[in-house]
Amino acid sequence: MRINVLTIFPEMFASPLDHSIIGRARQRRLLEVRISDIRDFTTDRHRVVDDSPYGGGAGMVLKPDPLVAALEAIQAGAAQRAPVILMSPQGERLEHRRLAALAGEHEVSILCGHYEGIDERVVEQWVDLEVSIGDYVTTGGELPAMVLIDALARLLPGVVGKEESVVQDSFFSTIFDYPHYTRPQCFRGHEVPSVLLSGNHEAIRRWRRKQALKKTRQQRPELLAQAELTEEDVKLLAELDAEGA
């Protein structure tokens, strides 16, 4: 998959996309990230990307002409027009379902706003989808774009190990993951649950499922309400009730 990013702060993207799973995915060409500096598409001597808002008010607005020139440069020579996504607190809240759909695209372009935002005509005429990473405001669209890229990349075939990707699919049957433990067996007086040391794989599987249900019900009861529960799940939840958990 190719992801084009349009930003006035291209340097911000260097480190987060160079390491760990995303860095490896790029090296392996499973993911290609192309960063466009919007400033490169200005035509004036001072390379101005922003201007004051019509109607007055505080702050600056990203000018439409360099933004659209940058989009057109990306689209030039492309077989199909890749969907254009704007990172915005006014967008649709990002969820797994949308990520899974976007992971099926060959190419997407992500627009990062800054200051007060971008000229609305660009949103109306060139943006296909506005995406929000949550109901709060960051100083720019760059960090939200990196969240989108990261979450999208791990859904691409081969990016995360095969075993984990199966887990990843089942995770989004809307039950949380079970708790994980590693050595030492006793850490500052806190023991690893003994069932995990028992070697009884069936007991471990059942315990993990029960803990996952418990955590989900504690933290996000509405997720549990949507989930397709098995007979065993219902039994495990009843056990939790009986334990007062």
Ligand code: 4GY
């Ligand atoms: N939340 N989800 C978000 C954001 C910053 C003003 C436009 C968000 O996606 N983006 O807070 N973006 C704003 C700042 C200009 C971008």
